[in-house]
Amino acid sequence: MDINTRDFPARARQALGDGALRRALATSNKSFRHSRDQAVAEIPEWQALRTYGQQAKKRAVDALPTALNAFRDRFTARGGQVHFAEDAADACARVRAILERHGARRIVKSKSMVTEEVRLNQDLENHGYEVIESDLGEYIVQLAEEAPSHILAPAIHKSRQDIAELLHRHLGTAPDADIPTMTRAARVALRQRFLDADVGISGGNFAVAETGTLVIVENEGNARLTTTLPKVHIALVGIEKVLPRRRDLAPLLRLLCRSATGQQLGSYISFIGGPRRSGESDGPEEVHVILLDGGRLDLWHDPKGREALHCIRCGACLNVCPVYERIGGHAYGWVYPGPIGSVITPRFVGLGEAKDLAHASSLCGRCDEVCPVKIPLHKLLLENRAQSVEQGHVDAGAGLVVGGFARLVGSPKLWRWALALARPLYRLLRRTPVTRWGALGAWQAGRTLPSLEGPSFRQRWRRRHARGGGR
Numbered sequence: 001m002d003i004n005t006r007d008f009p010a011r012a013r014q015a016l017g018d019g020a021l022r023r024a025l026a027t028s029n030k031s032f033r034h035s036r037d038q039a040v041a042e043i044p045e046w047q048a049l050r051t052y053g054q055q056a057k058k059r060a061v062d063a064l065p066t067a068l069n070a071f072r073d074r075f076t077a078r079g080g081q082v083h084f085a086e087d088a089a090d091a092c093a094r095v096r097a098i099l100e101r102h103g104a105r106r107i108v109k110s111k112s113m114v115t116e117e118v119r120l121n122q123d124l125e126n127h128g129y130e131v132i133e134s135d136l137g138e139y140i141v142q143l144a145e146e147a148p149s150h151i152l153a154p155a156i157h158k159s160r161q162d163i164a165e166l167l168h169r170h171l172g173t174a175p176d177a178d179i180p181t182m183t184r185a186a187r188v189a190l191r192q193r194f195l196d197a198d199v200g201i202s203g204g205n206f207a208v209a210e211t212g213t214l215v216i217v218e219n220e221g222n223a224r225l226t227t228t229l230p231k232v233h234i235a236l237v238g239i240e241k242v243l244p245r246r247r248d249l250a251p252l253l254r255l256l257c258r259s260a261t262g263q264q265l266g267s268y269i270s271f272i273g274g275p276r277r278s279g280e281s282d283g284p285e286e287v288h289v290i291l292l293d294g295g296r297l298d299l300w301h302d303p304k305g306r307e308a309l310h311c312i313r314c315g316a317c318l319n320v321c322p323v324y325e326r327i328g329g330h331a332y333g334w335v336y337p338g339p340i341g342s343v344i345t346p347r348f349v350g351l352g353e354a355k356d357l358a359h360a361s362s363l364c365g366r367c368d369e370v371c372p373v374k375i376p377l378h379k380l381l382l383e384n385r386a387q388s389v390e391q392g393h394v395d396a397g398a399g400l401v402v403g404g405f406a407r408l409v410g411s412p413k414l415w416r417w418a419l420a421l422a423r424p425l426y427r428l429l430r431r432t433p434v435t436r437w438g439a440l441g442a443w444q445a446g447r448t449l450p451s452l453e454g455p456s457f458r459q460r461w462r463r464r465h466a467r468g469g470g471r
């Protein structure tokens with residue numbers, strides 16, 4: 001997915017005007033929230049579990065350099081191969097090198113946000129490879145030539161009718177086909193692709209250093225087929241997914257599944273510990289794990305940003321975010337939307353590139369409350385805002401307004417004059433039909449400005465003290 005974060009304000013405005021998108025998001029987010037709330041309510045010790053998850057991720061991320069080496073050693077000892085990729089170009093080049101060595105042309109993929117992050121599909125297609133997404137949502141957005149708009153539900157922005165029309169064009173199903181018919185058609189189309197694929201590419205939810213195990217959680221079974229049927233499996237995983245201890249895995253899986261989809265556990269959880277061994281009836285002959293930095297180490301070195309690496313990509317913060325619910329994922333302009341996207345995107349693509357994302361928040365704090373590993377998202381958003389200002393990424397207009405306001409509040413005399421002027425101006429504004437005045441009109445159209453009641457606080461204060469009053 002290209003980086004279009006600079007256009008965020010324009011994209012957000014456009015999304016706000018898309019009624020169908022807003023209806024689709026409202027319905028899906030409500031359903032996600034409901035499932036998650038019910039699943040969480042079943043566990044009386046949920047808050048204690050969150051605290052455990054927070055500590056487990058902190059331990060893992062703090063010990064990242066050691067854990068990465070431990071994972072490499074253990075996974076290699078089990079017959080797998082581990083690579084470290086510095087950035088997107090490096091990751092794609094490493095994938096291609098493996099494909100070339102095997103003379104591979106056809107690739108089947110299961111859902112992976114990291115592969116979206118490095119634009120793997122585009123890179124491979126540009127080099128003549130045939131790539132097919134096998135997760136149903138990813139398959140739909142691939143057919144539509146779009147990017148995913150949610151961490152978990154890539155096609156969340158599409159209505160059932162949109163999907164029926166898409167599959168009608170590509171798979172020949174009826175234009176008003178029902179959901180079972182559409183899923184059956186997609187399954188038939190994908191089945192042969194699994195059988196034909198030379199290489200399977202996946203992501204990974206966790207990589208356990210103690211045992212050298214890659215863990216993949218899914219619901220459709222496509223990731224299991226992707227990692228089992230082709231002769232070669234390549235997993236592209238962010239370095240922050242490495243967990244030093246096996247015992248932390250089970251609590252984190254409970255937190256992930258309940259927060260993500262409201263399930264006790266995902267339908268399929270695969271534990272991959274290297275290639276097929278002699279005597280085993282299935283599995284790939286070669287397994288590669290490519291661990292991607294892609295800006296994560298810079299974040300790791302920032303004590304005020306490191307907590308963002310604790311994310312387990314459950315998507316719960318997106319489902320409660322009033323901003324995400326109104327504009328959807330594409331407006332954010334890159335692969336990670338919602339509160340966690342607004343936190344990590346500027347760190348990965350540059351604060352200057354994505355400075356507006358830190359403002360894509362009402363700072364209501366609901367994302368903090370649902371995060372299963374207690375990431376203080378609103379605090380990290382404020383930190384991004386502060387670092388943007390420190391690095392000079394401020395619009396000239398905003399800089400003038402804030403600088404002017406700072407002068408105003410820094411001078412009691414100026415402040416008094418401003419307040420004296422503000423009251424008659426405000427009364428004028430209330431009486432004036434400003435609905436034609438661009439942004440101000442749009443803002444006022446949905447609001448009734450309150451009237452000013454009696455004298456101001458300062459006037460009352462002065463009068464009281466003039467009378468020799470006080471408390």
Ligand code: SF4
Nearest residue numbers: 311312314315317371
């Ligand atoms: S920040 Fe927290 S709630 Fe949001 S996706 Fe990551 S783990 Fe889930």
